[in-house]
Amino acid sequence: MALDLTPWGLGEPDAVSAPEHGSNNWVRFVRFGVDTYVYRLQRNADPLRVAAEQRLLSELGRCGLSFDVPAALSTTDGATTAETPYGLATLSRQLPGAHPARSLAELEQAGRALGELDAALAELPHELAPVDWRRPLATIRPEITDLGALCRELQRELPGAVTAWFAERLPEIDAAAEELRRTLPAQIVHGDFALGNLLVADGQVTAVLDFEVAGLDLRAADLAAGLYQSTEELDPDQVAAFRAGYGVGTTLSAAEEDALPTLLLHRAIGTVIWRAGAWRAGHASRDDVLERLAAAYRLQGYMAGPDQLPS
Template sequence: MDPVELARGWGVRARSVRRPEQGTNNAVWTLDDTYVLRVYRNLGLDRVLAEHRLLAALGPAGLSFRVPTPVGPVRETADGPAALFEYLPGTAGRRGADGEALGAALGELDAALGTLDPGLAPTDWRVSLDEVHPAVPGLDVLLGDLRAACGPHPGLDRMDRCARETDAAYRKMLVDLPVSICHLDFAPGNALLDGGRVTAVLDFEIAGLDLRVNDLAAGLAQSTDTAEEVAAFLRGYRSRVDLTDAELAAVPLLADLRAMSSLVWRAGRWRTGLSTLDEVVERLDEIALRREFAVA
């Protein structure tokens, strides 16, 4: 795949091309520090168009930071839908160090997403672990396949013990707690900062309907390591969103569920040849070493 040739479909003649240091789901290039070219390897055309409609709806929301702005139409390629975006300058956030600013940005984003029509959600993530990835026929089948491929692993043991109970608790939360459009992949690498201020939030690829507090759980899991970092991120988030006590109490279980969902998603990519077994094992390691979140 030649990004220079591909960019010409939008009338762009790129002179310099570079790849970001992170990101495993899609093919992404920065062109002349003016555009970002993305080829989606996980989503079909309909989902990509839905993501772009959501981004367009966020434009008038009065956010203090920017979100990606598509340039021109989405184009279909042999490798997946391709889209061109305006390049957004800034420095990627740092895990732990920028916690309060990152938490406030996620809270501001969730407050804005909560005002939008749920029909704008590109997908609905209120599903069981069996339904996270279309290439995974069921959790029991997947765990059997992984035991055959990986051998004994404490992450698989924990999945055996906890997955069904965690899934059932989540289903009850869907009845009791607020549901909204969520970003669901908020991490320091998906936020850009300048002088300690968040200037952009990126990567809405997996945005969809879910428990509002699941966005906080995802952000904490991907942005913090210590109790102090959790407290800073949570302080920033709660300056923008008035969480209920029940939502706060749900965070530890949702953090576990996210780790399990991430494993199922990565294993689905492994089953379709898009991820390596080593990447799946990394998710199993995370499940085995799960830590508790103190979110009083």
């Protein structure tokens, strides 16, 4: 990959560094004197969807949130993205803070931020959503259209109970999620909330990052994603801390609460399919896919009983 800052009228930076945590995109921090910027290269991105993401972030920036969200800097010709041979590039100012640890206090703050964010997103018109995720799992990645073929491929890579479980539960969870979409409230959601997409300073959340997969989905699915990606194996104390924070800004209905175990499994299985698509696109490894498959298999074991959250 090459770093080209000329669309923003910038020359060679004083320093370039990579983030500590992985990303679906190619990300670099570039420093000019005391100013640091985030350069993000979105591989195989849809220009219309990236533009929609920037419009959504612009609206969120006017919602009076207690934390920041990224804002793309305009190029010299007024655009918010630049075309490169490797994909669409965006540049934004680095926001203050560091990624939080998994302490109970910071998990509570993380949940509080997601609850506040979801409350703000609920007020925005659905037309602002860059994508609609209320669809079957076979459509979430263009590289994966035959889930049966994917199951057989994974069984060849990792024969045994794990892939047998995946093949059995995938159609069940896909159908269950479709049924939930008929009755539960939908809104624009972040879609990928995790501690790695959060910045904190002095015990307070300063920014929520990475809205690349933001779109229309069930409101409760955003909490499910946050729990799955922010807690350590659904540790009961961590789950309680995160949910206590979330409830400050957003309250789920009883039906949404009941749906959380299904949505957690849907999220876990969906991450396997997402990573398998990235593998086929050359952006992830075989081991990445198998790691997420193993994590999905373990998820049900973390629950207090079949398809239940820890109490």
